[in-house]
Amino acid sequence: MKLFSSVNDVTDLKKFIEEALILKADPFAHKSLGKDKTIGLVFLNPSLRTRLSTQKAALNLGMNVMVMNLDKEGWALETEDGVVMNGTTVEHIREAAAVMGEYCDILGFRSFPKLQDREEDYSESLFNKFVKFSGVPVVSLESATLHPLQSFADLITIEEHKQIAKPKVVLTWAPHVKALPQAVPNSFAEWMCKAQAEGMIDFVITHPEGFELAEKFTPGAKIVTDQTEALKEADFVYVKNWSSYKDYGKTLPGAESWMMTNKKLEGTNNAKVMHCLPVRRDYELSAEILDGPNSLVIKEASNRTWAAQAVLKEMLEDLK
Numbered sequence: 386m387k388l389f390s391s392v393n394d395v396t397d398l399k400k401f402i403e404e405a406l407i408l409k410a411d412p413f414a415h416k417s418l419g420k421d422k423t424i425g426l427v428f429l430n431p432s433l434r435t436r437l438s439t440q441k442a443a444l445n446l447g448m449n450v451m452v453m454n455l456d457k458e459g460w461a462l463e464t465e466d467g468v469v470m471n472g473t474t475v476e477h478i479r480e481a482a483a484v485m486g487e488y489c490d491i492l493g494f495r496s497f498p499k500l501q502d503r504e505e506d507y508s509e510s511l512f513n514k515f516v517k518f519s520g521v522p523v524v525s526l527e528s529a530t531l532h533p534l535q536s537f538a539d540l541i542t543i544e545e546h547k548q549i550a551k552p553k554v555v556l557t558w559a560p561h562v563k564a565l566p567q568a569v570p571n572s573f574a575e576w577m578c579k580a581q582a583e584g585m586i587d588f589v590i591t592h593p594e595g596f597e598l599a600e601k602f603t604p605g606a607k608i609v610t611d612q613t614e615a616l617k618e619a620d621f622v623y624v625k626n627w628s629s630y631k632d633y634g635k636t637l638p639g640a641e642s643w644m645m646t647n648k649k650l651e652g653t654n655n656a657k658v659m660h661c662l663p664v665r666r667d668y669e670l671s672a673e674i675l676d677g678p679n680s681l682v683i684k685e686a687s688n689r690t691w692a693a694q695a696v697l698k699e700m701l702e703d704l705k
């Protein structure tokens with residue numbers, strides 16, 4: 386594996402989940418695989434889970450790890466091509482990525498969208514430049530439109546906790562105080578649609594009118610704007626806010642009725658509730674769910690390590 390930026394980079398989804406669960410059972414079995422190899426984790430945006438779980442995964446494989454908050458610790462970065470750099474930016478992504486590729490065998494990169502220009506964000510231009518100019522294998526630590534390490538961990542968590550062979554998984558929009566990217570729901574939808582195509586789950590998305598995700602990430606998903614209807618007999622409910630794709634970056638004020646509560650869970654098959662975190666308690670998702678027996682949010686965050694370790698293991702094997 387040279388690139389992990391989407392479910393399309395995975396050749397066998399079921400085998401990949403199995404691999405992650407084998408690593409979870411025996412985390413240090415491949416401790417010598419990463420000996421004398423270095424991973425650089427480069428962040429342009431904040432992170433708790435992605436940063437620590439990927440670091441831990443690399444350490445479990447015996448790798449050296451370097452972490453850089455490029456937005457705060459690096460030179461002001463120019464990302465556009467053809468710019469005369471006589472302003473505030475000091476270093477171009479072309480040189481910055483190439484230099485980091487000299488120091489590292491594998492790189493991870495996080496860059497959020499600006500949510501101003503849909504075409505620009507959905508072109509993944511910055512992430513693609515980083516991949517191109519670094520010249521080494523790259524793991525997405527969340528790009529403008531996708532967050533594959535999160536979605537892989539989510540699917541692992543569903544596989545671990547499912548009570549029936551083909552559970553119903555519902556992605557529900559939730560309220561939020563600010564405009565958030567579509568990366569997590571796009572990615573979750575992309576992975577769940579693949580899982581559905583392979584007969585592993587039934588997948589439903591529910592959101593208010595105007596919050597449809599980009600169609601390329603939702604092939605085969607059932608889309609319902611009535612949340613109560615969508616939640617019926619759900620086995621897993623994945624809660625997440627996202628801003629509008631259609632009216633790009635716009636939010637929906639006063640949508641508090643979309644918050645998941647224990648009352649809403651009554652219509653489900655005693656559904657397990659998931660969220661990628663961080664979460665706004667009692668605004669995006671009720672504290673009663675987060676603190677109750679149906680919440681999987683911590684187990685989901687824990688599985689981030691095994692998702693990252695499965696990806697890094699495959700990349701290390703292909704470095705040889």
Ligand code: CP
Pocket residue numbers: 431432433434435436527535661662663
């Ligand atoms: N879910 C997730 O990616 O968390 P962080 O932004 O803290 O890494």
